[in-house]
Amino acid sequence: METIRLAASQEVQEMLGVSRTRAYQITNSKTFPDPVAVLSVGRIWRTEDVERWIKDHRPDLQDREP
Structure with missing residues (x-):
């Protein structure tokens, strides 16, 4: 069975190394x-x-390390 890796806003923010506000802007692009x-x-x-x-x-x- 394949593992599905998921990311919520907090994980995306960490992956990008940006603030919550900037992550929101990026994820809405x-x-x-x-x-x-x-x-x-x-x-x-x-x-x-x-x-x-x-x-x-x-x-x-x-x-980048998460």
């Missing part, structure tokens, strides 16, 4: 992947989608 779910706790993304976006749009962060 047209280039950022759509969330796979919207729950009561917020939006949820597949971690691999976020990692791909970082590779394409913020290559300086792709080797």
Whole structure:
């Protein structure tokens, strides 16, 4: 069985190394992947989608430790 890795806003913020406000701006941009779910706790993304976006749009962060 394949493990699905998910990231909420807090994890995306940490992956990007930005403030909560900046993470909100980035995740609302047209280039950022759509969330796979919207729950009561917020939006949820597949971690691999976020990692791909970082590779394409913020290559300086792709080797960053979460």
